[in-house]
Amino acid sequence: MVLDCGRKPENQHASCRKTPSWDSKPRTTFYQLLHHTTSRSQWHHLLLHGVSVIHIGDQQGSLQPPTFPIPSLPPGTLSLTTRTMASSADRNPPPFPASEEPQPELSDMAEGDSDEGEDIFVSNSHPASVSRGVSQPEEPADLFSEEATTTAKPNGVHSDDDDLFAEAQADLSSDPSSDSTRKDLSSSSGPPSARSPAALQPTSLEQLEEDEAKDIFDVDVAVTNPEKVGDGMNAYVAYKVSTRTSLPMFKSKAFTARRRFSDFLGLYEKLSAKQSLHGCIIPPPPEKSVVGMTKVKVGMDDPSSVEFVEKRRAALERYLQRIVSHPLLLQDPDVREFLERDDLPRAVNTQALSGAGFLKMITKASDAVSKMTIKMNESDTWFEDKFQEVDMEEQQLRKLHAVVDSLVNHRKELCMNTAVFAKSMAMLGNSEDNTALSRALSQLAEVEDKMEQLHQEQAGSDFFIFAELLADYIRLLGAVRGCFDQRVRAWQRWQEAQSTLQKKREAEAKLLWANKPDKLQQAKEEIAEWEAKVTQYERDFDRIGMTVRKEVLRFEKEKAKDFKSQIIKYLEAMLQSQQRLIKFWEAFLPEAKAIA
Amino acid sequence: MTSIDESDKEKLRSVSVDLNNDTALLIDIPDALCERDKVKFTVHTKTTLTSFQKPDFSVPRQHEDFIWLHDALVETEDYAGLIIPPAPPKPDFESPRDKMHKLGEGESTMTKEEYTKMKQELEAEYLAVFKKTVQVHEVFLQRLSSHPVLSKDRNFQIFLEYDQDLSVRRKNAKEMFGGFFKNMVKSADEVLISGIKEVDDFFEQEKTFLLDYYSKIKDSTAKAEKMTRSHKNIADDYIHISATLNSLCAEDSTPNKKNLEKLSDLFERLRKVEGRVASDQELKLTELLRYYMRDIQAAKDLLYRRARALVDYENSNKALDKARLKSKDIPQAEEHQRQCLQKFDKLSESAKKELTSFKGRRVVAFRKNLIEMAELEIKHAKNNVALLQGCVDLLKNN
Numbered sequence: 001m002v003l004d005c006g007r008k009p010e011n012q013h014a015s016c017r018k019t020p021s022w023d024s025k026p027r028t029t030f031y032q033l034l035h036h037t038t039s040r041s042q043w044h045h046l047l048l049h050g051v052s053v054i055h056i057g058d059q060q061g062s063l064q065p066p067t068f069p070i071p072s073l074p075p076g077t078l079s080l081t082t083r084t085m086a087s088s089a090d091r092n093p094p095p096f097p098a099s100e101e102p103q104p105e106l107s108d109m110a111e112g113d114s115d116e117g118e119d120i121f122v123s124n125s126h127p128a129s130v131s132r133g134v135s136q137p138e139e140p141a142d143l144f145s146e147e148a149t150t151t152a153k154p155n156g157v158h159s160d161d162d163d164l165f166a167e168a169q170a171d172l173s174s175d176p177s178s179d180s181t182r183k184d185l186s187s188s189s190g191p192p193s194a195r196s197p198a199a200l201q202p203t204s205l206e207q208l209e210e211d212e213a214k215d216i217f218d219v220d221v222a223v224t225n226p227e228k229v230g231d232g233m234n235a236y237v238a239y240k241v242s243t244r245t246s247l248p249m250f251k252s253k254a255f256t257a258r259r260r261f262s263d264f265l266g267l268y269e270k271l272s273a274k275q276s277l278h279g280c281i282i283p284p285p286p287e288k289s290v291v292g293m294t295k296v297k298v299g300m301d302d303p304s305s306v307e308f309v310e311k312r313r314a315a316l317e318r319y320l321q322r323i324v325s326h327p328l329l330l331q332d333p334d335v336r337e338f339l340e341r342d343d344l345p346r347a348v349n350t351q352a353l354s355g356a357g358f359l360k361m362i363t364k365a366s367d368a369v370s371k372m373t374i375k376m377n378e379s380d381t382w383f384e385d386k387f388q389e390v391d392m393e394e395q396q397l398r399k400l401h402a403v404v405d406s407l408v409n410h411r412k413e414l415c416m417n418t419a420v421f422a423k424s425m426a427m428l429g430n431s432e433d434n435t436a437l438s439r440a441l442s443q444l445a446e447v448e449d450k451m452e453q454l455h456q457e458q459a460g461s462d463f464f465i466f467a468e469l470l471a472d473y474i475r476l477l478g479a480v481r482g483c484f485d486q487r488v489r490a491w492q493r494w495q496e497a498q499s500t501l502q503k504k505r506e507a508e509a510k511l512l513w514a515n516k517p518d519k520l521q522q523a524k525e526e527i528a529e530w531e532a533k534v535t536q537y538e539r540d541f542d543r544i545g546m547t548v549r550k551e552v553l554r555f556e557k558e559k560a561k562d563f564k565s566q567i568i569k570y571l572e573a574m575l576q577s578q579q580r581l582i583k584f585w586e587a588f589l590p591e592a593k594a595i596a
Numbered sequence: 597m598t599s600i601d602e603s604d605k606e607k608l609r610s611v612s613v614d615l616n617n618d619t620a621l622l623i624d625i626p627d628a629l630c631e632r633d634k635v636k637f638t639v640h641t642k643t644t645l646t647s648f649q650k651p652d653f654s655v656p657r658q659h660e661d662f663i664w665l666h667d668a669l670v671e672t673e674d675y676a677g678l679i680i681p682p683a684p685p686k687p688d689f690e691s692p693r694d695k696m697h698k699l700g701e702g703e704s705t706m707t708k709e710e711y712t713k714m715k716q717e718l719e720a721e722y723l724a725v726f727k728k729t730v731q732v733h734e735v736f737l738q739r740l741s742s743h744p745v746l747s748k749d750r751n752f753q754i755f756l757e758y759d760q761d762l763s764v765r766r767k768n769a770k771e772m773f774g775g776f777f778k779n780m781v782k783s784a785d786e787v788l789i790s791g792i793k794e795v796d797d798f799f800e801q802e803k804t805f806l807l808d809y810y811s812k813i814k815d816s817t818a819k820a821e822k823m824t825r826s827h828k829n830i831a832d833d834y835i836h837i838s839a840t841l842n843s844l845c846a847e848d849s850t851p852n853k854k855n856l857e858k859l860s861d862l863f864e865r866l867r868k869v870e871g872r873v874a875s876d877q878e879l880k881l882t883e884l885l886r887y888y889m890r891d892i893q894a895a896k897d898l899l900y901r902r903a904r905a906l907v908d909y910e911n912s913n914k915a916l917d918k919a920r921l922k923s924k925d926i927p928q929a930e931e932h933q934r935q936c937l938q939k940f941d942k943l944s945e946s947a948k949k950e951l952t953s954f955k956g957r958r959v960v961a962f963r964k965n966l967i968e969m970a971e972l973e974i975k976h977a978k979n980n981v982a983l984l985q986g987c988v989d990l991l992k993n994n
């Protein structure tokens with residue numbers, strides 16, 4: 001995607017199709033506002049959860065009532081926070097397959113929690129999946145109490161819609177384009193000229209962000225129990241997807257479903273294709289791997305296949321957790337169906353070598369080409385700057401991922417070398433004829449054995465926490481770039497519609513001149529049709545623009561939180577490892593001193 | 597000129613103990629110059645012995661000079677019953693040189709900062725190799741000077757004193773060839789020594805022990821080297837991680853920037869600790885094993901010489917018997933036999949003493965190094981804990 005950096009309206013690129021009215025139109029139209037509130041009201045309605053009503057009307061005091069009849073908003077619960085991201089902080093990295101200690105945590109899980117027959121959270125898989133998107137039994141009480149406390153202070157939480165009204169007010173009364181006012185908000189060094197009419201603006205957008213921070217999503221998902229189903233090349237791995245929720249839109253409070261990898265991919269395909277979600281950052285699933293899966297299918301139980309399955313299981317879990325922590329995606333019926341439905345129709349168009357797969361590749365390629373032929377003239381550099389940032393960041397993350405990969409390999413090497421050395425040292429200790437020295441050498445061999453264990457765990461931590469975090473964000477940044485692309489495509493559609501409209505108008509003019517009344521009527525109808533399309537596409541474009549901005553801000557916040565919690569987890573694991581190391585060597589020291 | 601101060605030498609001189617205590621003859625290598633492949637050592641002697649011309653003097657020596665001295669001692673018949681200290685290994689700068697070369701090739705792929713840090717690491721590694729080779733050469737001389745018999749050796753004196761180039765006295769081609777033959781003979785010795793019927797229990801035990809121990813310690817040395825190398829690789833990875841994190845957060849304007857900065861900082865510090873863990877392990881463990889591997893080879897050589905003396909004696913017995921049978925040349929045969937026996941007895945007696953003291957020396961050295969290694973591991977791990985805890989606290993409090 002190539003964005004022309006021109007901010008001034010005079011900077012017209014030859015291939016750029018613009019109508020003169022482009023820059024002077026205020027960004028936020030009332031239609032958009034309505035659209036926003038409608039979708040939000042749907043959202044609030046669905047997430048209603050026994051909370052006290054926040055009456056919007058009272059807070060409108062100083063504002064002029066809008067002229068359009070805005071439907072009165074139903075009571076909304078705004079006490080939603082993103083727990084799934086935080087809960088990922090509870091996850092311990094699973095050990096690499098060579099370790100034999102089963103992780104005991106999962107067996108403590110909710111016993112009398114659901115009526116769904118089986119005790120869904122007792123996991124027997126090995127390596128034990130310790131990923132805990134699901135909370136401990138004592139947590140449901142906490143969840144509810146948490147929500148109770150947040151609802152107890154409704155006044156601290158401002159209604160989103162309140163802010164939208166404020167926004168609308170500011171826009172209607174202000175002259176400059178809302179792009180510039182939004183620039184004020186997003187960049188600290190914006191021109192102060194637009195400040196006065198937009199005095200309410202800074203608070204509204206900030207508040208939007210704040211409100212999102214206070215969102216609690218009462219949905220926990222876990223992906224566990226990878227099991228091989230079938231034999232030979234038709235075999236696949238089925239995962240258990242367990243959900244626990246108190247949201248009324250789901251049929252029950254806790255339920256499970258068995259899903260295979262292509263189901264996850266299918267979900268992604270469906271979400272990506274939805275017009276209503278355009279502009280949203282849809283979390284991408286982990287990649288397909290023909291090599292990895294073939295080994296599993298062939299039935300090899302070697303450590304690398306076990307590692308592969310574990311890596312995939314953990315990645316799928318994070319994928320689902322990210323989806324359910326996204327307010328719009330959680331709403332989506334396809335997501336609900338994925339979590340709830342017993343029998344999901346197979347997503348066949350995700351097969352790598354299928355006809356649909358080829359078609360997708362072709363359309364992706366042609367999309368890329370079309371992106372390059374039309375340069376977009378941006379009046380708001382936010383998008384272009386952000387896109388550059390994202391691109392650079394993705395490159396750097398790839399580099400970092402490569403280095404961390406190298407670290408993982410070196411640590412595994414260290415692990416192997418330490419084990420081999422330990423054995424050699426044990427043999428040497430046996431040969432040694434001085435008894436005290438012999439014992440000390442044997443002890444040294446044991447210490448080195450324990451060190452091997454530590455290195456093994458550290459390598460697991462390096463991989464499952466650090467490397468996978470980076471891999472996730474490389475994919476996510478790709479998705480971010482994708483939604484920028486969607487905005488460009490929306491713009492293109494709009495531009496094309498405008499040029500078509502122009503052509504129709506010219507055609508009409510010609511007909512007028514040639515005086516053909518019947519064709520004239522048709523021409524007029526077409527013009528009307530295209531005028532409507534132009535308006536529609538323009539609104540779509542603006543809507544996507546706003547969505548993208550919001551999404552990016554939300555994404556950045558979530559990223560900081562995610563990185564922080566994962567880094568802390570990684571460092572704490574390293575810390576524990578070093579503390580154990582100290583103990584091992586401190587135990588050895590007296591043995592060394594006892595040599596005589 | 598790279599000078600090595602006393603404290604460094606103290607730290608380095610760990611594999612052998614109780615050296616350089618005899619004030620009558622104090623030897624050290626205060627300076628060494630490295631040009632390309634050749635290292636020139638400055639051997640400094642302080643002595644109260646009248647056998648030397650001056651009480652305090654220095655001479656430049658090359659590695660080959662040390663080898664000459666070692667071989668001269670080995671070939672001296674009188675010292676057949678002694679453990680000749682193992683010759684210092686040739687200075688090997690290949691590893692850091694290779695890495696430096698690879699670094700140069702990969703310079704374009706890394707940031708300037710990263711490159712500088714890697715270069716520093718490599719220079720430190722180079723310096724470490726350098727220090728090690730100086731230490732090993734020094735220890736060789738010090739073992740000679742602290743040995744009651746070897747310290748009086750004429751060649752040793754020449755080595756210390758002769759202020760001109762020793763190359764005239766060094767091996768010429770013929771002698772090199774002779775050296776090759778000697779190695780061939782040595783492997784024949786292995787067969788010989790295992791085949792001989794030992795009358796003395798002490799030597800029987802020693803033989804079994806040393807043969808077995810040698811193969812085990814050789815194996816351990818190789819494995820320890822690999823382990824140390826992996827540690828170094830990890831330390832290098834930390835450098836790259838820190839540098840890449842730096843580049844990342846330089847461009848970052850999101851709230852994530854602070855997290856990345858702290859992490860980058862942490863890795864920079866962790867890599868220093870990791871580097872020290874690697875080098876300390878190298879010095880205390882790998883070097884220890886390496887040195888005693890060579891020392892045990894020297895002890896085995898002593899056993900071989902004794903075995904050869906025993907063979908000689910047995911042969912002389914057979915010759916005497918034959919002479920008696922033929923009634924010819926009996927007095928020569930008797931004399932020969934007497935000499936062989938004398939030689940063998942003298943050798944055995946001295947060998948016993950040497951091997952016993954060697955045992956003690958070895959145990960003491962192992963003890964010292966294992967204690968030091970354990971203490972250093974603990975120290976570095978505690979350092980790591982402090983660094984990690986600090987970073988975690990910083991992140992949590994933000």
